Amino acid sequence: xxxxxxxxxxxxxxxxxxxxxxxxxxxxxxxxxxxxxxxxxxxxxxxxxxxxxxxxxx
Amino acid sequence: xxxxxxxxxxxxxxxxxxxxxxxxxxxxxxxxxxxxxxxxxxxxxxxxxxxxxxxxxxxxxxxxxxxxxxxxxxxxxxxxxxxxxxxxxxxxxxxxxxxxxxxxxxxxxxxxxxxxxxxxxxxxxxxxxxxxxxxxxxxxxxxxxxxx
Numbered sequence: 001x002x003x004x005x006x007x008x009x010x011x012x013x014x015x016x017x018x019x020x021x022x023x024x025x026x027x028x029x030x031x032x033x034x035x036x037x038x039x040x041x042x043x044x045x046x047x048x049x050x051x052x053x054x055x056x057x058x
Numbered sequence: 059x060x061x062x063x064x065x066x067x068x069x070x071x072x073x074x075x076x077x078x079x080x081x082x083x084x085x086x087x088x089x090x091x092x093x094x095x096x097x098x099x100x101x102x103x104x105x106x107x108x109x110x111x112x113x114x115x116x117x118x119x120x121x122x123x124x125x126x127x128x129x130x131x132x133x134x135x136x137x138x139x140x141x142x143x144x145x146x147x148x149x150x151x152x153x154x155x156x157x158x159x160x161x162x163x164x165x166x167x168x169x170x171x172x173x174x175x176x177x178x179x180x181x182x183x184x185x186x187x188x189x190x191x192x193x194x195x196x197x198x199x200x201x202x203x204x205x206x
Binding site for chain 1: 094183199203
């Protein structure tokens with residue numbers, strides 16, 4: 001997504017190395033995706049569902 | 059992830075052979091207070107021998123604050139993938155970042171990111187590409203993973 005859009009930046013965050021981030025976003029299971037600090041997606045989703053949810057923040 | 063086996067190296071060499079443009083891995087590091095920087099360096103060092111299109115550039119988080127800020131990096135170890143779309147034009151940011159050592163499954167993600175930025179066709183559907191093109195505000199996605 002990040003590569004396809006100049007508006008999107010994607011961070012793959014290794015949760016065990018940055019426990020403060022894992023705590024901040026209440027990461028209890030992975031993968032967990034947080035979009036703009038508001039939308040949270042748990043687990044891996046198919047492409048369409050993932051993108052729709054990711055962009056649903058409004 | 060430990061050292062790559064010869065079979066792994068062969069497979070990666072073959073996969074990287076598809077790359078049509080060079081990719082640089084900006085490796086943000088710091089001398090003190092980074093337990094996994096050395097591990098990350100070791101993992102990254104495995105890559106350039108497998109492809110002349112992959113290079114590593116180390117950036118010290120403390121000494122080169124401006125460059126770190128440019129890529130929105132404030133922790134180490136961190137990676138940013140950059141490439142040159144047109145030769146001589148200068149670096150383009152892929153906007154793909156890795157925070158933490160790219161070990162375990164994250165190594166696979168890193169390889170896939172390298173291939174994508176290196177020219178492999180995107181797996182996005184046309185419809186999704188359109189949705190992405192219509193985004194009108196900055197979006198930051200953080201995907202949390204663990205090595206196992």
